[in-house]
Amino acid sequence: MTRQQSTRTELARLGFADLTRSRELLDEFDPEILPAFAGAADPDQALALLSRLGASASPLLADPDAAARLIRVLGASSGLAEFFARHPEHLDALAERLDRMPGPEELREDLLASVTDVAGEAAWGALRVRYRRHLARIAAWDLEQPDPLAAVDSVAATLADLAGAALDASLAVARRSLTFPAEQIAATRLAIIGMGKAGARELNYVSDVDVIFVVEATGSLGTDVALTIGTRLAMQTSRGIQDLALEPALWEVDANLRPEGRDGALVRTLESHLAYYDRWAKSWEFQALLKARPLAGDLELGERYVAGVAPKIWSSASRENFVESVQRMRERVTEHIPAQDVDTQLKLGPGGLRDVEFTIQLLQLVHGQHDVSIRQRGTLPALQSLADGGYIGRAESAEFSRDYRFLRLLEHRLQLARLQRTHLMPTDPDSLRILARATGVQASADSLVAAWQRTKHEVRSLHERLFYRPLLSAVAALPEEGLALTSEQAKARLAAIGFTDPGGALRHIAALTSGVSRRATIQRTLLPVLLQWFAEGADPDHGLLAFRRLSDDLGEAYWFLRMLRDSSGAARQLTHVLSASRFVVSLFERIPEAAAWLEHEEELRPRPLEQLLEETRVTVARHAGDTDAAALALRTARRREVLRLALAGILGFVSIEELGEGLSDVTTAILTGVLELAHPHDDEFEFAIIAMGRYGGAELGFGSDADVVYVTRPTGASPEGAAKGAERVVRELARLTEDLRLPLELDLGLRPEGKNGAIVRSLDSYRAYYARWSLTWEAQALLRARGVAGSAALRRDFEAMADEVRYPAKITEADVREVKRIKARVEAERLPQGADPSRHLKLGRGSLSDVEWLVQLLQLEHAGSVPALRTTSTLGALAAAEAAGLVARKDAVRLKEAWILASRARSALTLWTAKTADVLPRDSRQLEGVARLLDYPPGSASRLEEDYLRTTRLARQVFERLFYGAPLRGPSTRG
Missing domain, CATH: 1.20.120 (Four Helix Bundle (Hemerythrin (Met), subunit A))
Incomplete structure (x- = not known):
């Protein structure tokens, strides 16, 4: 690559477009400044303007930081470059980095000083030059911020303060220029009220400054004379800012928001203003007054004006059809946009700045009648207050704030470019590329346009939802x-x-x-x-x-x-x-104070088992001697904790795995408590509760039965006496846990011999049974057996006994065929008559049963040689099977997705209806309710249905291939 090619490549990397011209111009400068052009919005423009400034820029170019600052400003603003070309002596404004934005008093003093010793028209010229010097410094600070969106507020506030200082300086010149007697001019107080963005301290680089003039006579001066002098002062003050002169105008002083608009008197007394607002003002005028602030002139008079109109502002929303009139006015603004500009209007178009501002102002006027906290001038402070007061959501507030700042940033950069008032987005690629670089938040023209279109959509959507609430x-x-x-x-x-x-x-x-x-x-x-x-x-x-x-x-x-x-x-x-959720509502009826948890996310986290058990112990001790009262307290605690978990599940604070564990822990807590009530002493026999099924796997859902088996062991009594005592404990457990409001079904169906077996057995009886009579399905059921309450020693011994049965060293082909036969029988016989197998969440194709039976078969086959498979958790065992290479990654993902979706849908059905159900509903309203609980957007009933059917169909394919179609693997082939 030649040096010329290398140079052109470097220039292109820095952002230059005209590589030939740029190479020629760069020969005029020290090559050391070249990297600084990477920070310029338009490197070509920056270089051309730097060349135009010539030797006057040399002092800045000698300092790398100052050179970078100058190049950024020139690349972003040809308007400021024109100012420096007219007044090169002010280039030193960029010599030092601005560490902080100047305050309003600092700006006012400096601009007043700039006109103090200057006479006639020259004073206004000096004012405009000084103003633009400050403008250049503000722009330089703005352009070097690492987060330009965060800087928007400070820039807008300082620009408003600078405008107020300019009006004060121009008013000072106006007072000197009038030919009235000096004592009459001195006796005439004039307040300049900032309206719109100037009043709200959110001004643009080039914007009309909306004002209202208020006059007051002091001493012996008559009101008529004061009005005459005040009017001349107002006119001269405006002239000093906006009339044609050698130094271009700063901006237009717009007094059209005054009473009666253009047809009204330019200047009024405070009393005249208040009388007008009492009798004649239209609704939009009160909306405009929201941002009124003493901006310049006599600030004390200005404060009295603001205090006088405030009660009228905050009662205006009670006027007949007030809200509709504000809404119609916003619509008229949109209707009057030229057709060719609608899609490019940053300010007035749909999804533009006005949508944000009108929305916030309307909400302020309606709710500010009773809530003083939202009576804010600024758009963003008002938005924050509305969010703090609950009138809009915090997410909406954050989204609106972000979008508003982004639109303001675009507006700032567009106006800064030529120091001209504009609100139209460019459409040509080159201008969009330059604007993207100027914002510092988008890398390309395409990404900028995409971000803008997305912002417009978000703003319009929020506007329509809030403004037309x-x-x-x-x-x-x-x-x-x-x-x-x-x-x-x-x-x-x-x-x-x-x-x-x-x-x-x-x-x-x-x-x-x-x-x-x-x-x-x-x-x-x-x-x-x-x-x-x-x-x-x-x-x-x-x-x-x-x-x-x-x-x-x-x-x-x-x-x-x-x-x-x-x-x-x-x-x-x-x-x-x-x-x-009707389920939640039914629990709220008994525990309304639980609504307080919603303020604190930590209150909606599942409580650890240790904490639940400690509360259980305290409850039982507190009600010693009153079994029924203690049981009632335990049932109430269970309702409370289930409600906590329901709220957490609906609001997305817990995963389905955390929910299953939390519900299982709550069940363990109440069973521990009622067992202590039912069997307070272990001197005759030990007693333990063994969790089975989904409870054993810590995978309970809302409405799930708690599968359990009971085990006992004599310690002092005869075996017969211990058995009878244990049966009494079982009956008492059923009585003490009975809860019509939130049923707790203790299901003993997984005990040996099923429904025909004894409701409680001794450990020796279990051991003998499993050694002699156990069927394959019973070994399979033990895979999720887990001791949860009662004698810790007995629980350990039961689990040890269960391990010998559920984790065999090898399993015969006959046993595997039996597991498959029983699964096929379950599918054929247990599915409710008429139920659609594709929609049953528990027994349907690809649903919970398929995943669990496949995982359990793998455990029976391989847990003897793969210790990681020795877990009661379905997902834990599935992960272990994948890690051991027994299930391919893709298959494991499909199985997990189906199990999680079916589990979530099953709990969602209970939450939605407050009834236990296992079939995905067909009714669109019911399906919509379930979909919303599963975090689908509104109108997603069919989408949930499609997702569920697709997910379970894929899982079924995996199940059939691995469960029915694959030969036995590993140790099982040696059975």
Whole structure:
């Protein structure tokens, strides 16, 4: 490669487009500055402008940091380059890095100083030059930030402060230029109120500065004279900023937001302003006043203006049709965009800045009537306050904030380029490439466009969901017009968003919001949000009814009201679980205080078994002598912990494996407690409970039976006496665990001889039975046997005995054929009549049974030689089989996916219906409820069905190949 080729390659890598021209221009400069062009948005422009500046830039180029700073500014802004070309003496503004943004007073003092000793028109020229010097420093700071999105707020606030300082300096010049008597000018107080982005301290690089002028006469000066002088001051102040002169205008001073707009007086007294807003102002004018702030001039007068209009702003939402009028105004703004600009408008178009701003302002005006915390001027602070107050979700707030900053960043870079007011995205590839480099957050034109389109979609979606939130207008008027929610329009809107019984919903709403209690006030304010969240759930009607009952149960509980008001995440989670699960609602009716857990994620984590057992011991000790009271306390604790796990499962805080372990631990805790009540002493016989099936594997789901077997061992009594005593314990266990609210079915079907066998046996009896009579299925059942309660020694001895049966050194072909025969029989006989085998979650094709039987066959075959297979966990054994090379990775993945999906769907069915069911429903509403609990988006019933059928079909293929089709492997071939 030649040196010329090498140079061209390097230039291309740095971002140059015109390689020939760039090589020629670079000959003028020290090669050491070349790497600095990598940080320029447009390296070609930066180089050309640097060449134009010539020797005046030499002092900066001698310092690598200053050179990089200058090149970044030139590459991003030809407008600032033009300023430096006119005033090269101000290039030193970039000599030092700006460590922090200057404050408003610092800027005001500096700009006032720039005009202090300058007379006439020259003073305004000096002001504009000084302003642009500061602008260059702000831009340089902005362009070198590692996170430009995070810098947007500081840049916008400083630009607003700079605008206020410029108005103050121009006003000072105006006061000197008037021909009125000096004492009259001095007696005329003029406040300049910042509106829009200037008032909110979120100004752009080049933006109209919206203002309102307020005048006041002091001393003996008459009001008419003060109005005349104030008007001249306002005109001259604006002229100094925006009229044509040798130094270009800064921006337009826009006073069209004043009373009566362009047709109204430019300057009014405070009293005149307030009178106008009392009598004539339209709804949009109060929306505009949200951002009013004393910006320049007499700040004390400005503060009185802001204080005077504030009550009018925050009562405006109660006006008739206020919300609809704001919504229509936003629509009119969109309608007036030229057709050719709609798709490229950053500010006014769909998904643009105005969507964010209008949404937030409307929510502020509606909810700010009663909540002072959201009375913020700035868009982002207001958004944060709305999220903090629960009026929008924290996720929505974070998404809106991120999108708003991204759009503002694009707007800043576009305006900085030529120091011209623009809100249109470029469409040509070169301009998009330069803009992508300027933002520092996108690497290419394509990625920038993709990010912008994604942002527009997100913003528009959030805007439509929040800005047009159903019942917002009715709730805005509710404090004065409580019957507004009984209108047919309200019913229609409720029906439109998913409520099947709008009339019933309105009755619940009325019950929740009637009266003057603190609870009613907060719920009246929050209902627009809550209703939308309920509407997003699978059963909005049931969710709203459950919320009403929960609110009635908790009454004026401070923590509940505070949670609703201040914790949007918790409130949203509450609406989600109430509209998603009848199972949860039934438990909430007994344990309403559990709603407090939603504020703290750690409260929704499964409690460790040790902690549960400690609570069990304390409960039994506290109720010593009162068995029934102790059992009731244990059953209540079980309900509480199951509710905790249900909430965690619905909200996605636990995996299906963690859920299975948690539910198994809760079952172990209650069985440990009731066993201590039923058999408090071990002096006659030992007693232990052995978990079997899914309980033994720590894989319980909601609604699962607890498969157990009971074992005893005489210690002091005769074998006959011990047997009778053990039977009494079993009967007492059944009585003490009986719970109609949350049944606990202790299933003994896996005991020796099944339903025909003894309900409890001694360890010796078990050992003798398994040695002489055990069938293959009984050895298979022992694969998940695990001691959970009672005598620790007896549990260990039982498990040791079970190991001899379930982990044989070898297994005969006849035994393997028996396992396969029984599995085929189960498929043929145990599946309920008429049930679709492809939809049965437990016994269907590719479902739980297929995975578990295959894994258990592998354990029977190989656990004798592969110790890792000696586990009661289905997934644990499957992983061990894969690690041992007994199951291929792809097959193991398919089996695991099917087992997890079937397990999740089975629990979801119970959560949704509060009934135990094993068949994937066909009814679309039921299927939708299950899908939503499995984290599918709305309208995904058919998608869940397709996913389940596909996943289990693939798992069935693996099962049939490995279970029925493969020959025996390893040790089994020697049986």
